[in-house]
Amino acid sequence: MLAAAWVQAIAAAVAAAAIVYAVIVWAWNRRPRGMAQWIKDRYFPPRVSLESGIRTARKVARSGRAPNTPTKAAPIAEQPLDYLLAKTAETIWAAASSGQSDLEPYLLPVRNYITALIEKAGLSPAQDFALGVLTERVRQEEDGWPDQPGDPGGTRGAHGAGNSHTCLLERKHQVEDAIYRLGDRQTTRASYGSRQ
Numbered sequence: 001m002l003a004a005a006w007v008q009a010i011a012a013a014v015a016a017a018a019i020v021y022a023v024i025v026w027a028w029n030r031r032p033r034g035m036a037q038w039i040k041d042r043y044f045p046p047r048v049s050l051e052s053g054i055r056t057a058r059k060v061a062r063s064g065r066a067p068n069t070p071t072k073a074a075p076i077a078e079q080p081l082d083y084l085l086a087k088t089a090e091t092i093w094a095a096a097s098s099g100q101s102d103l104e105p106y107l108l109p110v111r112n113y114i115t116a117l118i119e120k121a122g123l124s125p126a127q128d129f130a131l132g133v134l135t136e137r138v139r140q141e142e143d144g145w146p147d148q149p150g151d152p153g154g155t156r157g158a159h160g161a162g163n164s165h166t167c168l169l170e171r172k173h174q175v176e177d178a179i180y181r182l183g184d185r186q187t188t189r190a191s192y193g194s195r196q
Helices: 002-030 035-043 050-063 081-097 104-121 123-142 164-195
Strands: none
Touching (some): 081 123, 104 123, 104 164
């Protein structure tokens, strides 16, 4: 008799859980379409850190294609954080991978998006994210990341092969210097503003 009461209580609990689950699924499907994005942005914002920069670059590398995020407008801090992170990764990727002797056309968008990211997330997290993307991109090139989708490996060759490694490190240092100079500029601007 006691066992029958337990079985009946368990059956009632399972039935109640099934009803609660059905109501949640029904309510979720009736929500406004932007609600899921709002909940994600509000309660699960993306982290801006060195590790997230590395993760972003690795995720892109698995696709076999360079990152490409459609440009919405001029970079400003009011844009969604996900968008600023994606565009920052894209511009750093392009600057680190460029084979052009003049790096300035690649550094201008890097500066613009990192400045917006600094205003949104802060100086140190924005620099860490940018350096994470840059470091992982250089590591991928050293390991022979495909230059085009379908290539078995990059044409620059593996770490230390020929002159490719020296060229790659020189480009990395140029992009890295640009990232750090942005931090110096932000620090100078903040200290000047505090004296007024």
